[in-house]
Amino acid sequence: MQNNNLYALFESHFKKDLSKTAFESPDGKSWSFNDVIKTSAQLANLLAQTGAKPGDRVAVQVTKSVEAVLLYLACLRSGLVYLPLNTAYKSAEVDYFLTDARPVVLVCDPADKEALSPIADKANVTSIFTLDENGDGQLMADAAPLSTDFPTVERAKDDLAAILYTSGTTGRSKGAMLTHNNLSSNAQTLSKAWAFNETDILLHALPIFHVHGLFVALHCAFLNANKVIFLSKFDAEQVIKHLPNATVFMGVPTFYVRLLANDAFNKDVCQNMRLFTAGSAPLLEETFNTFTQRTGHVILERYGMSEAGMITSNPYDGERIAGSVGFPLDNDVRVADEEGNILPDGEIGILEIKGPNVFKGYWQMPEKTAAEFRPDGYFITGDMCRKDENGYYRIVGRSKDLIISGGYNVYPKEIESYLDDMPGILESAVVGRPHPDFGEAVVAFVIKDGSSEVTPTTVIDYIRDKLANFKVPKDVFILDELPRNTMGKVQKNELRKLAAG
Known part of the structure; x- marks a missing residue:
């Protein structure tokens, strides 16, 4: 056996x-x-x-x-x-x-x-x-x-x-x-x-506590018995130093933004490279184009999630399109409405997937697991997607209010639950704001109840003691009330406008 x-x-x-x-x-x-x-x-x-x-x-x-x-x-x-x-x-x-x-x-x-x-x-x-x-x-x-x-x-x-x-x-x-x-x-x-072969050398600068660094990068190297140049963390100067001795590099968009900010990053440094991939967060078209102009290489963007590893990828041989996550890998993929009705190509809907890479379910959450799968076995990713006329898939939005900061997923509800427990705060709401380096930054809005002193500094310090740094708000705004619709729901689109302004 x-x-x-x-x-x-x-x-x-x-x-x-x-x-x-x-x-x-x-x-x-x-x-x-x-x-x-x-x-x-x-x-x-x-x-x-x-x-x-x-x-x-x-x-x-x-x-x-x-x-x-x-x-x-x-x-x-x-x-x-x-x-x-x-x-x-x-x-x-x-x-x-x-x-x-x-x-x-x-x-x-x-x-x-x-x-x-x-x-x-x-x-x-x-x-x-x-x-x-x-x-x-x-x-x-x-x-x-x-x-x-x-x-x-x-x-x-x-x-x-x-x-x-x-x-x-x-x-x-x-x-x-x-x-x-x-x-x-x-x-x-x-x-x-991605055409891995036994002569490849992977330059590894990702963390190893999530899918991208541990499973995507290392597993490809292990399957081909590749040498891995193993950096303890991402450092632009260290990456530039070791790129001439590597053939593959995988990164989040933040990595590429920081490399492009370094004048030493050029075609000569990349002449031995055959593949740059990007994922974990959307790659800006400006970054995509500037990278190609600077290096002569086209970044291969792909899309995945913890529950399924990699789901789609731009082609290794073929046109890689900015803003696109390419074609399905070893998955059956469809775009559907909230009721699960399959939508025609070109329409925006929720991406649903089925395949050997799709996870077994959520640990000790049978009801949650059942709710995330269709009766025919498709997993509901929650990501809003559109298939274009050439068959390329584009992720056009995210379910709920997910923030991706520096490649890490941040759910506002988790931060809000801590803010609502803070003395002096009556209510809170958290949104993401575009950030040139991290992709998005966490921004909090709070309503005071007058029982304790609340300032942006005290709020940030309170959260910093309790949550990982990438979840800590970069800015805190104190409002008299949160904007709501006629049903009483907080209008986070209005808060995003406030945050951006």
Whole structure:
């Protein structure tokens, strides 16, 4: 019987040349594929020692490092469910994730262990390990003496590989359950669609706690046993320094805006490159065109989400159109109205998808899961879309009031729930405002109740203590009342005009 464990698929490619470099850091340190296999085996043995069993969750909130990637691979080969958490999340946010997912293991930064330990204890986490940005910590120290052999656990296609929490429209985050087949099918589709080959070198500057950096970029590299130049974070000067030695770069629009702001970014730097991709947020046509003029390369924009990985892509061979997300990948795609009636080409409606990459459902939310799927199995993405006369799809709007800031999803309701609890605030509303660097910035409007002092500064400080920095409002406006329609609903379109003005 074939083992459908995603790690088994990756390892079959790693073993083609164990001496080949898998990861290379800017300081010259490197890891071979042999190192990857052996170290992930040691980590898998350590996880097994904790009593973690296939299907159990492992929550990870650590700074980006190669060792963190090896931990991910160890979870896969152990049959454990990997639960990456944004490093920007504060204790109150982590409390919710641990309470909801009930992981048996938590791996965190050494500096956060004291604050997270009581939260982990409350959620019945049995083991806590530390891992810092240099790849040091209790995790690696405890794994070092263990065996470098570990038999990859048998997994079926439908077994869970990861849970990714997505911001919820009601303020409660939802855990998207991704199976081994969801991830493997999407990786194989992307590798083929984007013409990956064994000579490619990926320059990696994305975070590794969400789909883009962890699944899209790394999985394509793993399937081809590519070398990855692994940057700890995006830094324009570092990217420009290493681009001549790479062939593929994946980024969010903010990356490209910042590269174009650097005079050293030019055609010579990009002469060895074959592919630049952009996603996680809309790419401005101006950025698209300026990039082509500066470098001679055309950015390949694609569209995806936590629940399905990549869904559409502009062609590798063929015209890439600014503002378009291209054609469906390994999905059945349709545009429908709110009742699910399929709309003719050219009309704007909600994008619905079906395919092997579409997630299993939301963790412990059967009713929410059922509500998001049509009776015939199509998932309702909530994104407003139009198919043009040439077959290209364009995302023209977003469901609800989603804000995308720096590539991260921000749901206003979550911030509003905290603002409404702040002493002195009667009511609040949060919207997005165009921002030249982040795409959108969070802006808050509040109504005071007179019980406590409320200023823009006190509001920002209050939220900064409770939520990740990308959710903190850049501006706060104090109003006498919020604009409402005849039904009493807050008119956020009017607030967006106020924010822009």
